[in-house]
Amino acid sequence: MGKRIGIENSLAAAEAIMMANVDVVAAYPITPQTHIVEHLSELVADGELDAEFIPVESEHAAMSVCCGSSAVGARTFTCTSSQGLALMNEIVFIAPSLRLPIVMILANRSMSGPLSIWNDHTDVMSIRDCGWIQVFTENGQEIFDHVMFAFRVAEDPKISLPLIVNVDGFTLTHVIEPIEYWDQETVTKYLPDFKPVNVLDPDHPVTMGAFGMPSIFTEAKKSQDQALINSKPGIVQAWEEMGKLTGRHYRPVETNCAEDAETVFLTMGSFGETVSIAVDELRKQGKPVGQIKIRLWRPFPFEEFRQAVQGVKKIIIVDRAISYGGPGGPVAGEIRSLLYGEDNMPVITNFLCGLAGRDVTPEDYIAMYEKSEAMKGIVREEDYIFYGVRE
């Protein structure tokens, strides 16, 4: 393994992308993604990274350029946030249908309006059903590791799908952390050269992005769904091999003190670390509390999730996006549906918090736990709570 460096997570991410020997980077500036692409363009300008950096005129063009470069077999990266993701939305849905293994870091930020540059998960939830592999990270080391993971998984010929690494804006992108770099030898061992399944090459012409009549559309979509479902073994294997190389073990669903817990917190992204402090505190008080973190959001790890909540009586789901007029947060909605009809189905309480970067402290989680314990009777979907809102 390489050396440990104190560095801003965004800069480390850019250097990981350089070490992954990316061929094309196309991006448009948007806060809080900027430091990643700024540093990538610096690395290109200094000749440290041999890649085409394409400073496009919009995010829509960024994703379009990525489709073109990935289709000719170039290792391709882009990075965006919030409104940028919304602008590229159309093409975000097309890339997986073309089976183009583009890698994106999504510096998660709230969707306007009111305009906000700060962190929550409203952007990624807007593309929940886009067909990309989607993972969440919790700290700088995880971001660095998941850059390597992302290219390896996306470009795996058995998978060949685009992949989003979710990174909480500011909370993760703009902080300095100690990060253990991989050495180039480990990168080479872990990440083979990109050998595309289909490529636009005059010697072997192919047609990509054909027009689908109703008679064939459903079949095309079913095969796309199956491709995403089938990507899971490759994803798990990529994490297992990374564990062997780095000693850091990632799983689709990760737990902390959950084995004997009656109540568990459920989070995604950087909130997991804060929750672990609250869990420690509650455990000290003798409360049977644990936590679950979903790392792999798509394809959803059903089996691992059911395993993780075995014996749990209550799940406190912390959502960072709103389904207006719907069942609270999107995560809670999914988990309820997943567990519906299971024997001893846990009670689910749903808190919406941390919107647009508002701090959520360990004390807040303890307060959520207490509020949740005090809830009597049936807790329905519409009983979600905006935690900490001033009314």
Added chain:
Amino acid sequence: MEAINVYAARLVSKKEYFTPGHRACQGCAEALAVRMVAKALGNNVVVACATGCMEIISSPLPFTNWKVPWIHVAFENSSSVISGAEAGVKALIRKGKRIDKGTVFLGMGGDGATCDIGLQFLSGAFERGHNFVYVCYDNEAYMNTGVQRSSSTPFGASTTTSPSGKVKPGQVTWKKNMPEIAAAHNIPYVATACPSYPFDLLRKVEKAARTKGPAYVHILSVCPTGWRIPPAKAIWIGRLAVETGVFPLYEVENGKYRINIEVPEIKPVEEYLKPQGRFRHLTPELIEQIQTRVTKDYQKLKAKTTV
């Protein structure tokens, strides 16, 4: 053909890269234009195509009319997609991962995809200076969705969203001058073409392909369905567009303008408008207005001609 610079029917390649059996309407001069473009570029090309008539008629899954590598992503972005393909290949060649075959990169789209929804994308690709050819096949409306007006629809044309009514004469705005907009980007090569003049078209596309940097070819593509003319008249109408000065055939090479098809005597614009159903409602006053504008624009173009 490059060496002798003579364009005669029997010297044109018989090979087709955009094959017969596609689903275009009878008399579609756009499909004809695309066929000629494909012929001019040969097989060493990567094509990015915008959503539209040419996409749906040529790629109904699981069939294709393309014998060359072809990609369709969306409506507005073929210029961006081809930018990415060009940049990707450039990086791969530089890094020794792909052999340099001198492949040509072609982006293409209709007038809606080029002059309206894709204008920003195309401008970005021109500005960044990718080595690519962009072909706009202009049939002067959104034909694929049922003949709605675009910014490229000429003044007075009746379309389904600029219908001629009791108070409105059809399209009330003048056709956006897309070749001039392309030329304003200071790209090395801009040309107009029309499949009614096949050798001129072939030569321009070949020249565009040889150009280092962005090249733009704007092709007037007569649409019998949308223009409401018999399919057999498509070539004749295209010729009239040129002969009346409505659509002059010219090129701008490194800023130098040249009119390629000199018309000895410009015909009255009425000869072009009269046979087309989309102009059927025009009054003599409106025709006069169009004539004035066409004459002025033609003179403006002439004044720019230096070679």
